[in-house]
Amino acid sequence: MPVTLSVPLMACYQYTDVVFDSQGKLVARYRKYNLFAPEIQFDFSKDSELVTFDTPFGKFGIFTCFDIFSHDPAVVVVDEFQVDSILYPTAWYNTLPLLSAVPFYSAWAKAMGVNLLAANTHNTSMHMTGSGIYTPEAVKVYHYDMETESGQLLLSELKSQPCHVHITEVSNH
Template sequence: MIRSYFPKCVAVVALLALSVGALDTFIAAVYEHTVILPNRTETPVSKEEGLFLMNKNIDVLEKAVKLAAKQGAHIIVTPEDGIYGWVFTRESIYPYLEDIPDPGVNWIPCRDPWRFGNTPVQQRLSCLAKDNSICVPCNASDPQCPPDGRYQYTDVVFDSQGKLVAHYRKYNLFAPEIQFDFPKDSELVTFDTPFGKFGIFTSVVAVDEFQVDSILYPTAWYNTLPLLSAVPFYSAWAKAMGVNLLAANTHNTSMHM
């Protein structure tokens, strides 16, 4: 965990109803998760099987969230693909997906899980955030309309009330990520907290134009050259820009992650 400071001149909108007021400092946690992977990623399974696997991963994440909260964390970042794994086809990822509305709908899945259909994963993540008074960025997906009738995206953020406050559609997809769609344009996604303005990892523009204090970087990445070079690059970039970089990777030593 790290303690971080942000400029007092930042305009803060209190989207997170924490028990404390506006803060000059905050405590952040990042969690490196060993993902419990499905046996067959390229063969479609039932919705029930998909939910069973995701709940096993969320069981582990729940312990991490509770431990972080006990140590005073205000926000925790968990890894990309952290509740289902990777190497899916477009069809085989479907049982792991849920519809995600625009954050402007003012929705707390923990209190109203059926408002946008069956959303057990979002309900559970929302309740984790709410019950532990912590902000939880995690990964899921979001629908609209290619040939099979849906877009498939990643990255959502819940605040300490369990409210959906942001989602990010990943633009620079890795070559094997054929299960997801990339948006027409890259997005600049930010959200405000009593302890600063956060951006979900996009580009330097997010810092320059939106005056964010911290960048969230959930990832599933390889610690091998040349891919390893991305880590010191982003770290040096964050230092040069004067922002916090909160990165959470998956843990899979057989894949050099």
């Protein structure tokens, strides 16, 4: 029997992400921790927040943009809190060869064993595209339109508990 889920909405305002449930109740708030070099004029908290919340679809974590490059919070929230999916608002600049959004997000989701729901600022003049739904198995759907400024609603069926991988430290012997 098909199950209808009401997926939480997310919004980003001044590097603070908020998540509401289907009834409009605030269920999570996350403030960006790792600032990108041009953002050094902004205030940021001295300690990172590890934010998770439960839904009928599974356990979610959330972090923002440049946070994905740091162990804390990106790896910590996945590894220590055993989340199934990550909400990821971002203003990602697609730069080849290593920082193209679609392959980077796909590799990150696969390596971490979680669903990554990436919502990028769609600004083609700054090469900010690549919103998508990425899973450990495959790229489910993405939006990489460099011709127009129009956005797109992305929908996909996902496993609620993908193949989460436990991260271990690599020792140098």
